[in-house]
Ligand SMILES: *[C@@H]1O[C@H](CO)[C@@H](O)[C@H](O)[C@H]1NC(C)=O
């Protein structure tokens with residue numbers, strides 16, 4: 187019998203051999219619950235990519251480097267990234283960064299969230315725009331933001347991919363940044379030859395991005411390399427609501443069902459990825475924004491230091 191599993195590639199330090207790198211896989215089976223202690227390596231990846239996402243949401247200036255974004259950028263995971271591009275665009279609003287992490291052999295593309303995340307919950311005036319002919323519709327604001335910067339991101343990415351041919355490319359972001367990371371990843375996977383074979387998408391607290399038709403397009407192209415992480419009772423992942431314009435999620439949801447990191451890997455739907463046993467199992471009125479700010483304890487409480495009020 188074919189086992190529907192998914193492997194998460196993980197780079198692990200092997201100190202004994204100096205700087206040798208070992209590759210280890212963690213298998214995640216859709217529809218399975220995991221105790222926190224079974225998935226330590228997955229937690230490490232969640233924390234690492236969550237830190238990149240947090241850093242992207244602080245104002246990082248390329249010429250001043252990590253010093254420009256204070257405590258939010260203070261973790262070694264982040265400091266080890268060599269910045270290659272930062273972008274700050276006002277209209278449509280988008281911020282983010284590209285860097286390379288030599289030890290982990292990763293090219294990082296991180297999209298910033300918004301300090302106006304409350305608007306993601308309360309603003310039901312969200313409109314959709316066609317993504318492409320026969321490919322469904324997506325949230326117009328996210329699409330505008332991504333399309334405004336995807337060209338410059340592509341230029342830098344192509345150069346980096348050529349210079350670091352054995353590096354993985356990781357797209358990541360929290361909140362609005364998660365939605366933009368997923369959309370940007372889809373655009374770029376189709377524009378840049380060879381990218382799809384070496385990429386991962388890790389999003390955190392991502393709001394719904396588009397309709398059912400769009401979700402099935404996304405799943406076909408990027409489903410197998412995407413981890414859509416949701417946290418306990420995060421309300422943002424339940425917005426915009428299903429009944430509005432047929433909004434539904436792409437796969438694959440990894441639900442952190444408790445603060446200490448018990449996990450449920452959602453079943454693998456090819457169209458609308460809304461497993462009723464994952465984060466959708468939480469009643470809307472039991473949700474709290476506290477969980478949007480708590481992905482295994484990140485972003486840290488001192489994050490407010492960085493011009494980014496949670
Ligand atoms: C989910 O299903 C699709 C289509 O059947 C498949 O390509 C993909 O590998 C599956 N993912 C997992 C995690 O099983």
Ligand SMILES: *[C@@H]1O[C@H](CO)[C@@H](O)[C@H](O)[C@H]1NC(C)=O
Pocket residue numbers: 269270271345346349
């Ligand atoms: C970005 O990466 C490209 C490709 O490696 C390189 O040519 C360029 O100098 C880098 N820019 C910065 C600011 O590091």
